[in-house]
Amino acid sequence: GYSHAPDALSYGVDMKHIRWCGILQRIALVYVVVALIETLTTKRRPNVLEPRHLSIFTAYQWQWIGGFIAFVIYIITTYSLYVPNWSFSEHSDHGVKKYIVKCGMRGHLGPACNAVGYVDRELWGINHLYSDPVWSRLEACTLSSPNSGPLREDAPSWCRAPFEPEGLLSTISAILSGTIGIHYGHVLIHFKGHSARLKHWVSMGFGLLIIAIILHFTNAIPINKQLYSFSYVCFTAGAAGIVFSALYVLVLLLINPTN
Template sequence: MMIFVNNGAGGYKFLEHATWNGLYIGDLVFPCFIWIMGFCIPIAITSQLSRGVSRLIICKNIIKRSCFLFLLGICLNTLGTDSQLENIRIFGVLQRFGVAYLVVGIIYAFLSKKKTKIYEHGLLAQINDCTSLLPQWIFIMSILILHCIITFCLTVPGCPKGYIGPGGLHENGKYFNCTGGFAGYIDRIVLGVNHTYQRPIIDTIYKSGPFDPEGILGCLTTIFQTFLGVQAGKILRVYKTWKGRVIRWIMFAAIYSCIGCILHFGNYIPVNKNLWSMSFVFISTAIALTLLTLCYLLVDVVEMWNGGPFRIPGMNALVMYMGHQICYQIFPFHWKFGTMNSHMWQTIAALWNVGLWTIIAYALHRKRIYISL
């Protein structure tokens, strides 16, 4: 889906990204990746802790992987450019993965016990998955509160307090230089305008100028979403029966969706991928949890499906992502026929690209080649 969307999604608007507020199918890909990364953290780190691996060694590996992700992201940002140091975009997709993994991974590694205490009776027995993460929850909630204070309580010069609109020509240009509120302001101050994304979607509509949808402030709510993945992963470890796991996942999905809908439809905090708003986090996490539950039931419980053809490309996700970015304008991955002004031809071209990378993934799998950090 990621490759399909990045190749134009057949020109279908509902499969692409929302301009500002709102949620299209293409907006769900990135948060699902973020969330599932968090889901894997308790599985991997708890296993290392139980084997007696030092917390310092675990954190060292986390820092190393995060730095590599950040560096690879910066490298991808220079594709199609002359790599002028004064203008290189600093943040991006892999960079956000790196930041979120760094913070959540270290928090989990330092605050988790080698053996989780399981309560057998009483109220605590019903929330073992939450109580085992209580220190981490306190830390993460403080990050979320910090995000709210920065977003809605601090003032951006020349802009109303708490403004989270697209700026530019929006509302007749009333808040022209206020794009993204404090999220845009902190990127301009800390990173500099030249080091942010120069061609955001909102610029084509509102003439808002440079704005980074993967900027600094959104990292805080991305960290929160990663931790929601940790919570779901903890359920997998704490509850041993498939019914116990499914009930908890569905319950959390319902809670997240209710919170997200209240925030969005109550017009408190609209769903917005560009700002990685709290409502966006809750709604996309609820969808990710629901999809995981369905896959778990089909693959592990009733055994009606083995995950193909998605499982194999997922085993080389970094290769798939970087490869399709690097080869974006190279034949045979990318081609045009005529004006390409019909959905049919655009869809064929996008599916062709997806198909080629799927074949590559299967070829790598057959040779037992897996590239990861």
């Protein structure tokens, strides 16, 4: 079904509307970047940590530099990239209807004019984005909110537009999540005592959660999964550290206390 002419589609995949991005592609890209940094810097880090509080971070400084670069790229692009007006077409049995979304702004984090969506529209093309985004469940779009349902008659045009939640810019932000995740693994390798490991994981987990909550409730950087915001990275990474600690206690200390 992949070799037939795109204008004579009767089965298989429509290459004119195939979705290029997805959760598996995001995971793959994040793993590739984190794994490459880990592999290429093997000879540049010590095998034994120095007896200092931050030695676990300095020993893997290249990993954190990579995560910081991803963070800087995401923040600068999200808040400084100019998003112009854009349009899309909706096909139905009654024909084709064109919609225009008015933007002309920078740093907007809403559904219509965020830089995350703009980058994907320019890079992949609007026909290759996810056609049923979660935005359409907002109260501004449907009376069935927070569930999906028919669009309101006065729904904004962006309610009908495609949006890619697993796009390029949000995937770059996810690299920082991968950096924090592999850091939890580094702690497991270098810290030999159960209490030392748990102390580090729990303290870092709660620290990240506090940062996320402050950023969200001060409205500085709201938690937004669709945009994979920095506060969302902190919240999920912090929660992961705490949950991982709980599972560690359950498996290694309660079920098998001799290890």
